[in-house]
Amino acid sequence: MGKPILEVNNLRVSFKMFAGEVQAVRGVSFTVNKGEVLAIVGESGCGKSVTAQSIMRLIPSPPSVIKKGSSILFDGQTEIVKLTESQMENVRGNDIGMIFQDPMTSLNPTMTIGSQITEGILKHTKATKAEAMQRAAELLTLVGMSNAQERLLQYPHELSGGMRQRVMIALSLACNPKLLIADEPTTALDVTIQAQIIDLMRDIQKKTDTSIILITHDLGVVAEMAHKVIVMYAGKVVERGTLQDIFYDPKHPYTWGLLRSVPRLDSNKENELVSIPGSPPDLYAPPVGCAFAARCPYAMKVCQEIDPEHFDVGEGHTAACWLNHKDAPQVELPVGIGRGAHG
Incomplete structure (x- = not known):
């Protein structure tokens, strides 16, 4: 395994509510090395997803607060806690990709698959529209979807759950991120599709040497993919x-x-x-x-x-x-x- 790609140190996240302060994440520390898969496991409500979303700075503030003394160091130089929202927009998708739990609510129902995948490519790279579409087709092929050119013109509702999750993975890989956060990537899928998605993620991780943080309560998925595990x-x-x-x-x-x-x-x-x-x-x-x-x-x-x-x-x-x-x-x-x- 290579050098650390992400170092989380004493991460504390609270939510200020009317009834008081919910201490959702209380002093979490871990390191993810280059090319490594780290699984974060635990029951619902243990702080797994809040930890992941804090790394991406996706939790709304207020009510959330990342406490003083928390550190999220990316690639040895970028202190994510201190970045402005516009700086964070350059990190999301470009350096760190995320696969969300439910692809139906994470994909935009009014945009074609091609538009959604090329959006990040056009924003973060100097690719032309044609080059971005070519890259999108290559990504759909990489994640095991047939007839990639046709799929680019379809809308999320025209695809099955497993296909939508493949699109989410393609979307997260669009700009070759160094780190991928997969938040319960197989939860909304049936068992056979789950197995296909796990195989796909494992295959992509080997091909691209991307580091992955896998958030899950499914120990079967952990056994298939992880190098290191933290229990929350x-x-x-x-x-x-x-x-x-x-x-x-x-x-x-x-x-x-x-x-x-x-x-x-x-x-x-x-x-x-x-x-x-x-x-x-x-x-x-x-x-x-x-x-x-x-x-x-x-x-x-x-x-x-x-x-x-x-x-x-x-x-x-x-x-x-x-x-x-x-x-x-x-x-x-x-x-x-x-x-x-x-x-």
């Missing part, structure tokens, strides 16, 4: 590591819960799906100690009182859980968790 809960990173670390040697009870809630092909009666009891905490007033303590079967007194630091549990593998303290009691891992369990 209640606006914080609770565990980070390589794909191998998270799937085969997880060290946080929340990660165990996520893994146990996923069906496995080698499953038997003992490995039934287990949901995580309870619900995430209210981020108007986050708990003093570990945010997961109220739902954690292993919670100790210290968990309720002091928020755990990140403990080093391997090379580049950290987990914010008191169970990793040298004086913590040994616990027996749940069935189906740990080395060999997901082999």
Whole structure:
């Protein structure tokens, strides 16, 4: 893997609401290297999408506020937090592309596919209209759409869900961005189309060496694509590591819960799906100690009182859980968790 393309440090994002301040993202830090796929996983409402949209500066302000001390450094030199809106317009699409959750609401229903793809090319490059259309046709072919020239003249409503998602991917790749953010790219699609889109993204990533941040709650998608994983809960990173670390040697009870809630092909009666009891905490007033303590079967007194630091549990593998303290009691891992369990 190459040098860092994105360094997020102590990102804190709040929403000022009538009833108070929602602390949606609370001190998130991570690095994405050139040519690397980083997956951000966690339940709905854990801060994944807010983190992604903060990198693109797409969350409306007000009510959102990126707090002082937050840093989003792109390509070693551009501090995204400090850019004006007009400067950000040069970054979006050109340096950082984004694939949104629902292509039907993200594509403009009044513009042809060709117009939408060429818009960014004409804005960010010196291409002529004809060159931009040629590039758009090449992109549609790259994302596996047949009859590309005809597709350029069609409108979003004339395409299926899977085709629209392919158009979204083509759109995000139009200006050869260095970083691609894919926010739940397969959520609105059926299972067979999901598999095709994952294969397509993996293929494109290998061909173009683009770095990807993959936002998802689908661990199956993560297993197919990611090099590194960060697990988020209640606006914080609770565990980070390589794909191998998270799937085969997880060290946080929340990660165990996520893994146990996923069906496995080698499953038997003992490995039934287990949901995580309870619900995430209210981020108007986050708990003093570990945010997961109220739902954690292993919670100790210290968990309720002091928020755990990140403990080093391997090379580049950290987990914010008191169970990793040298004086913590040994616990027996749940069935189906740990080395060999997901082999």
